[in-house]
Amino acid sequence: MNVDAIIIGGGACGLMCAVQAGMLGKRVIILEKSEKPGKKILISGGGRCNYTNIYIEGDEYISNNPNFLKSAFKQWTVEDTIQFFETYGLTGEEKTLGQLFPTNKNAKDVVKIFTQLCDELGQDIICNAHIIEVKNLDNGFEVIYNAGIKEEKLKAPKLVIATGGLPISKMGATDYALKFATKLGLKIQPTAPALVPLTITGKDADWYAKLSGNSVFCRVSNDKISFEEQILFTHWGLSGPAILQISSYWRPGEYINLDFLPDRSIQEIIENERINNGKWLLSTLLNKFFTKKFTESIGLYLPLEKQLANLNKDDIEKIQRTIHHFKVKPAGDKGYDKAEVMRGGIDTAELSSKTLECKTAPGLYFGGECLDVTGWLGGYNFQWAWASGYVIAQNL
Numbered sequence: 001m002n003v004d005a006i007i008i009g010g011g012a013c014g015l016m017c018a019v020q021a022g023m024l025g026k027r028v029i030i031l032e033k034s035e036k037p038g039k040k041i042l043i044s045g046g047g048r049c050n051y052t053n054i055y056i057e058g059d060e061y062i063s064n065n066p067n068f069l070k071s072a073f074k075q076w077t078v079e080d081t082i083q084f085f086e087t088y089g090l091t092g093e094e095k096t097l098g099q100l101f102p103t104n105k106n107a108k109d110v111v112k113i114f115t116q117l118c119d120e121l122g123q124d125i126i127c128n129a130h131i132i133e134v135k136n137l138d139n140g141f142e143v144i145y146n147a148g149i150k151e152e153k154l155k156a157p158k159l160v161i162a163t164g165g166l167p168i169s170k171m172g173a174t175d176y177a178l179k180f181a182t183k184l185g186l187k188i189q190p191t192a193p194a195l196v197p198l199t200i201t202g203k204d205a206d207w208y209a210k211l212s213g214n215s216v217f218c219r220v221s222n223d224k225i226s227f228e229e230q231i232l233f234t235h236w237g238l239s240g241p242a243i244l245q246i247s248s249y250w251r252p253g254e255y256i257n258l259d260f261l262p263d264r265s266i267q268e269i270i271e272n273e274r275i276n277n278g279k280w281l282l283s284t285l286l287n288k289f290f291t292k293k294f295t296e297s298i299g300l301y302l303p304l305e306k307q308l309a310n311l312n313k314d315d316i317e318k319i320q321r322t323i324h325h326f327k328v329k330p331a332g333d334k335g336y337d338k339a340e341v342m343r344g345g346i347d348t349a350e351l352s353s354k355t356l357e358c359k360t361a362p363g364l365y366f367g368g369e370c371l372d373v374t375g376w377l378g379g380y381n382f383q384w385a386w387a388s389g390y391v392i393a394q395n396l
């Protein structure tokens with residue numbers, strides 16, 4: 001069977017690419033390794049799929065070349081994503097910080113839109129496809145695969161690799177794109193888990209474990225960036241949205257800073273309160289801002305039983321440091337099984353930013369998470385997957 005393009009990987013990018021190509025009258029076939037397409041879409045956003053973010057400007061992505069995505073984001077905007085889903089009956093509502101989730105629908109409905117459109121447009125999705133070999137022909141590509149008992153061959157002038165990143169192998173993640181690119185001699189930016197919980201070991205581990213289940217609104221920062229959202233204490237360390245966000249900017253051996261009262265000054269609060277409430281214990285004051293459990297735990301470092309009026313300069317300095325500059329040195333991260341995305345990937349310098357075609361292999365395209373484009377938490381990664389799928393489709 002000959003088609004206009006073969007897409008390896010039926011996730012967010014591959015599905016969008018197939019649908020958009022179909023709308024342009026081009027015939028493609030998706031070869032998907034798993035038993036069904038879009039498995040990561042199905043588990044995304046806790047099964048609700050945070051499919052884009054209305055505040056995307058382009059600066060919320062980590063890449064060796066932060067400008068690379070600009071052209072794709074001009075060609076396919078957040079508004080295009082919203083309209084695309086609305087056209088097929090899925091409207092969105094903002095949950096928090098611009099994150100759009102389907103209204104009265106969920107991730108299954110997102111995948112269904114793509115599978116139904118592929119059906120209507122005559123784009124085949126072949127599941128359980130094991131890729132055996134990809135041959136570069138004079139006028140295109142031949143893909144040899146096995147999706148049953150015998151080997152099959154497909155030929156097409158164009159080939160799209162949209163096999164995603166390394167997180168969650170049980171959801172179908174593989175290093176296929178990275179290996180494929182390496183074999184072609186393409187440069188890879190070092191990969192690591194991102195949007196991932198951080199672990200604490202050693203003498204402090206118990207302190208975190210005792211707080212397990214508690215969350216606190218925090219400013220989490222390092223010398224590169226800061227995020228204000230909840231953090232969650234767990235029996236092995238730290239999770240929650242603010243921790244996932246900073247994890248993408250954290251490197252082993254580095255500290256992160258937790259500010260438990262962002263935008264307020266505990267020193268000022270103490271100075272004001274002790275005018276009228278000097279007899280209050282420090283614990284009474286802290287309980288106004290934090291759970292009892294948290295106050296008790298942070299109290300390990302603080303004179304909780306002292307009255308506000310009796311706090312001296314050293315005490316106040318210590319309180320200020322502990323509440324606003326709580327230093328954490330994570331031991332590591334929870335790895336690809338718990339990461340939402342992969343940082344790094346195929347170096348964008350290897351591709352045209354306008355078409356996502358490989359500069360040294362005409363007719364070959366890469367899209368989605370396998371590239372060195374990593375978004376923040378909150379719909380940013382799907383926007384990149386949709387946009388890159390759309391852009392490639394325009395050029396097949």
Ligand SMILES: Cc1cc2nc3c(=O)[nH]c(=O)nc-3n(C[C@H](O)[C@H](O)[C@H](O)COP(=O)(O)OP(=O)(O)OC[C@H]3O[C@@H](n4cnc5c(N)ncnc54)[C@H](O)[C@@H]3O)c2cc1C
Binds near residue numbers: 011033129341380
């Ligand atoms: C738990 C979790 C929750 C997430 N929630 C969100 C969210 O709410 N919002 C958001 O923006 N992002 C979210 N993400 C990130 C988002 O899912 C990915 O960034 C996005 O799916 C990447 O799209 P992709 O098409 O590049 O890869 P994928 O969607 O991963 O698709 C790749 C496809 O290729 C297939 N494949 C892999 N290897 C092969 C091979 N050798 N041969 C054939 N097929 C192959 C895979 O089975 C898969 O179907 C989440 C990720 C996780 C893990």
